[in-house]
Amino acid sequence: MNIENSKAQLRKGILEFCVLALLQKEEAYPSDVLGSLKEAELIVVEGTLYPLLNRLKNAGLLTYRWEESKSGPPRKYYSLTEQGKTFYKELATSWEELRNAVDQIILDNKSPKEK
Amino acid sequence: MKKTVQVNLSGQVFTLDDDAYDLLSGYLKRIGGLYERSAGKDEILSDIELRIAELLLERKGDENAVVSIADVRAVTEIMGNPEDFEDDEIGADEPGYSSRSYTGPKRLFRDPDNPLIGGVCSGIGYYFGIDPLWIRLAFAIALIFFGTGILFYVILWIIIPVAKTSADKLSMRGEPINIDSIGKTVEEELNNLGDRFSKSGQRFTDGSGRKIERGIDRFFNFLAEIFRGFFTVLGKFLGGLFILIGVFTIVVLLTGIIGVADLVHLSSHGWDSSYSVYEIGDLVFNSGEWFFMAMVGFFLMIGIPFLALAYGGIVLLFPKARVPYLGASFAGLWFIGVILSIITGFSVAREFSKEETLTEVVPLAEFGLASDTLLLDVGDDPFDISETRAYYANNDFMMRV
Numbered sequence: 001m002n003i004e005n006s007k008a009q010l011r012k013g014i015l016e017f018c019v020l021a022l023l024q025k026e027e028a029y030p031s032d033v034l035g036s037l038k039e040a041e042l043i044v045v046e047g048t049l050y051p052l053l054n055r056l057k058n059a060g061l062l063t064y065r066w067e068e069s070k071s072g073p074p075r076k077y078y079s080l081t082e083q084g085k086t087f088y089k090e091l092a093t094s095w096e097e098l099r100n101a102v103d104q105i106i107l108d109n110k111s112p113k114e115k
Numbered sequence: 116m117k118k119t120v121q122v123n124l125s126g127q128v129f130t131l132d133d134d135a136y137d138l139l140s141g142y143l144k145r146i147g148g149l150y151e152r153s154a155g156k157d158e159i160l161s162d163i164e165l166r167i168a169e170l171l172l173e174r175k176g177d178e179n180a181v182v183s184i185a186d187v188r189a190v191t192e193i194m195g196n197p198e199d200f201e202d203d204e205i206g207a208d209e210p211g212y213s214s215r216s217y218t219g220p221k222r223l224f225r226d227p228d229n230p231l232i233g234g235v236c237s238g239i240g241y242y243f244g245i246d247p248l249w250i251r252l253a254f255a256i257a258l259i260f261f262g263t264g265i266l267f268y269v270i271l272w273i274i275i276p277v278a279k280t281s282a283d284k285l286s287m288r289g290e291p292i293n294i295d296s297i298g299k300t301v302e303e304e305l306n307n308l309g310d311r312f313s314k315s316g317q318r319f320t321d322g323s324g325r326k327i328e329r330g331i332d333r334f335f336n337f338l339a340e341i342f343r344g345f346f347t348v349l350g351k352f353l354g355g356l357f358i359l360i361g362v363f364t365i366v367v368l369l370t371g372i373i374g375v376a377d378l379v380h381l382s383s384h385g386w387d388s389s390y391s392v393y394e395i396g397d398l399v400f401n402s403g404e405w406f407f408m409a410m411v412g413f414f415l416m417i418g419i420p421f422l423a424l425a426y427g428g429i430v431l432l433f434p435k436a437r438v439p440y441l442g443a444s445f446a447g448l449w450f451i452g453v454i455l456s457i458i459t460g461f462s463v464a465r466e467f468s469k470e471e472t473l474t475e476v477v478p479l480a481e482f483g484l485a486s487d488t489l490l491l492d493v494g495d496d497p498f499d500i501s502e503t504r505a506y507y508a509n510n511d512f513m514m515r516v
Contacts, residue, residue: 030166047146050162054155073168075123100374 018042019052020080020088023062032102052097053078061087080096119181122254125161126167135184138191139167146197148282167194224278224287230335232342233272237376241288269346354431360424368418409459415452 006087018040022033030049037043061084064076080088117292120136122129146163149155170190171182204320225493226237229247257264277286423445430437 015254030162031169045199046166047163047194047195047200050159050166051150051153051200052279054153054159054162058155072172073127076162076165113195 009042014095015042015048016052016056017088017091019049020061020084020091023078024080024085024088027065027077029067029075029077031075033078049058056084085086124167124171127168128173129168129171129182130179130467131182132184135187136181136182138184138187142187142194142197144193144280144282146200148280148285149200151282163194170194173311205489210302222283222286223275224274224283225275226287227277227279227283228284230339232268232339234277235268235271238275238287239271257488350431354428357424357428359428361421361423364419364421365425368414368421405459405462408455409463410461412452412455412457415448416450416456419449419452423449 015037018037019033022028022036025097030053034043034046034049037049043049053062057064057078060081062078063084064078067075067077069075119135120131120133120134123137141163143160147156147160150159153159153322167190169194171186174186174189175182206328223242224238225234229237231237231247231251236250237247239250243250254264254268257267276283278287299304423442426445427440
């Protein structure tokens with residue numbers, strides 16, 4: 001059993017949710033999103049983000065607009081559509097439940113010493 | 116010294132070293148191959164290109180700086196292995212994707228993995244789905260008949276591109292392009308190309324039997340080298356021949372013009388005489404200027420092609436001796452030579468025709484001729500006139516000297 005692999009599986013499941021979370025407050029372009037995701041160690045290689053963004057966009061959850069940049073190529077600013085916002089809220093609710101449930105399980109099964 | 120290539124990444128122009136370009140275009144092609152079936156392929160690719168452009172700009176700080184292979188390696192490392200991008204959900208909602216395979220358009224490539232000489236036959240074999248042995252046999256037969264096989268082969272070798280990337284190889288073989296087959300080909304490529312991608316974080320599989328494969332590869336490469344060597348030698352030989360012919364002809368032309376040697380022989384009735392070009396020029400041209408112009412025109416028209424031939428030979432022998440625009444200059448000079456020759460030609464023709472019209476008509480009766488015989492004394496002429504003919508026609512006669 002490879003620990004790195006298991007960690008990656010854990011991250012993978014919540015990556016989609018985190019991307020939506022990062023974009024729900026305000027629009028951002030991929031480099032911003034990548035910065036946050038890397039900081040949280042949710043993403044290892046940057047290339048992963050682009051197919052994901054594309055898939056979310058094609059599913060109607062995201063939209064984007066172009067903005068010129070002074071220091072480089074034009075930037076694609078992504079934001080959530082109405083459908084995306086609803087989608088995110090549902091995911092956020094289920095994340096809350098999941099987190100509480102997981103915390104509870106961990107807490108209940110801690111060895112007496114740690115308690 | 117490295118060749119550089121200019122590329123446009125999302126509207127941003129970058130100058131890449133040749134090897135950096137190969138690495139980057141190979142990388143993008145791999146991504147393209149992976150998302151071949153995805154509806155968002157172009158968009159994903161252009162987004163990734165955009166990010167690569169950003170990363171390169173960040174790294175170089177200046178868009179004019181030349182991007183090296185190390186830069187591309189660093190950037191592709193940040194972007195990651197295309198095979199690792201794949202999340203399980205990708206394309207799950209796209210109909211027909213579950214089968215994850217389709218037969219891409221087959222294309223004709225030279226097969227770099229299984230060549231006897233240049234991989235032409237092997238590539239054609241893949242294209243028509245038959246054993247390359249039959250194609251090779253066909254070429255061998257064509258070789259027996261008039262040796263056309265070799266020419267045809269060389270032409271095909273030049274015009275058919277070699278299958279460089281995994282996607283190329285797949286469309287050459289016509290194998291279904293899917294993630295598994297791409298991965299398989301990438302692995303094969305890694306084995307073949309050794310450490311080309313190994314530093315960019317690629318998996319490097321060390322298959323069994325690789326040593327034997329390497330040995331066979333080396334043998335084929337050796338054959339290809341010999342063949343290439345043969346053409347190189349042929350090229351050098353032709354180059355030497357061209358130089359010899361060109362230089363010799365130009366020397367002959369120059370000596371003829373300068374009149375160092377009596378190279379122009381006029382002979383008639385078994386009596387030989389030599390003239391330098393100047394003497395003949397005096398005969399034909401009335402003024403030195405016209406003669407000079409004619410000579411220049413003549414030399415340019417005849418000499419330039421030989422000069423170009425010699426130059427071609429030099430380039431064949433020493434490819435680095437190529438001078439830009441020299442070929443065009445030759446063409447221009449030759450054109451000037453042709454124009455000068457035409458002008459002088461017309462002028463000479465006109466002068467000769469003038470002399471003709473100045474011919475005086477003298478009635479024979481004035482000489483009080485008694486007989487049919489006419490004796491002509493041309494006096495002390497500066498040239499030996501070896502032949503004098505007189506024609507009688509009715510009461511007129513025409514004399515040609």
